[in-house]
Amino acid sequence: MTQRTGELFDLGYQHYDGPREGRMRARKAVFFDGFRTTLGLGRGAGAKVLPMLLFGAAMAPAIIIALIVSLTNDLIDLPGHPEYYQVVSIVLLIFTAIIAPELLCADRRNGVISLYLVRPLSITDYVAARWLAFFAITLLLVYSGQIVLLAGLILSASDPVDYIRDNW
């Protein structure tokens, strides 16, 4: 005979008595959701491919420039931060052209927007939160390439401290 080790209870519906943070929580939720949507987090592997590719495309020039500089030992006048922007701006353009509409249009296409608008959130809050998510992602993309490049240039300089001082 098997021993009964546990019991199942039908708890039914539970009322919620915890904190309600209203509009501010709603804004944050829409912001973080925008962030996650863009990067494909919480979605299938397919949704992560495009952001990763574009992120890689934005990083590659920074890594290549840093590598060339370190290998050639500063012998020739090599591309730096301004040149990086020239190369990477096209990637940024494509990235923003893809993610900006995806942040706003998908909700209208699916009809999810009608669920947002019955929650403690105004239409301005919604657009602002989505825009901030877009802005944060773009900023991350622009600066992460620059930081990688800067790190590469500092490490490959003959005197890193001098390099920082000269290029501050």
Add this chain to the structure above:
Amino acid sequence: MPYESVDIRARLGYMPEHDCLPTAITASEFLTHMVQVSGIPPSQARTRAADILRHVGLEEERYRPIGQYSTGMKQRVKLAQSLAHDPVIVLLDEPTAGLDPSGREDMLRLIRRTGHEFGISIILSSHLMGDVESTCDRIIVLEGGHVTEQGAVSQFTQETETVLIDVDGNREELITALAARGVTAVSDGVSLAVELDSEEQYDAIRDALVETNARLRRMSPRRHQLTDIFRNEGP
């Protein structure tokens, strides 16, 4: 009032008739997000989402992308998102749209339970009078933006003085036998409808049935149906 609308919406649930679900994310992920948009902190939101999805009958399926769901499962997710933040009042717009008969019955049972056991007020908008009759306590009829009728559902479905008789065969003979006893029976679809003036007419019907040897399937008072409202025959 406009300044308070944000606070009101924090305690309001809404299930639209049209599609309103993303396809790429899982029901669990979507519900957790929607609960947060209703103002509930992330630490509590995941528990609420899991609880409510179990309550509407989505167990393991909740970890699959919504795009792979059947219409019935999508309707359940839609209902779940309207209840997940524990609203005071919920508006359901045609909740049984696109469901097969058993799915429809499940959905109505869930709605009844939500309204009666959990103390959440539900406003159900529907064109399916059967749904309204089996689910609602009160009814409000709107026409062109104006309230034309309102009251308890039972008030709209009162018994009438008409008796409906269903028989297997010998139908015409029964009509003749009833007529011979002074009872007028008119054909009403598959049934015979008899307007009763007095209790004695029940005896006349019984005798007519025995005489014609018609096999009786059903004999019941006719009730007003909610659809009568649309035919302007309401009480």
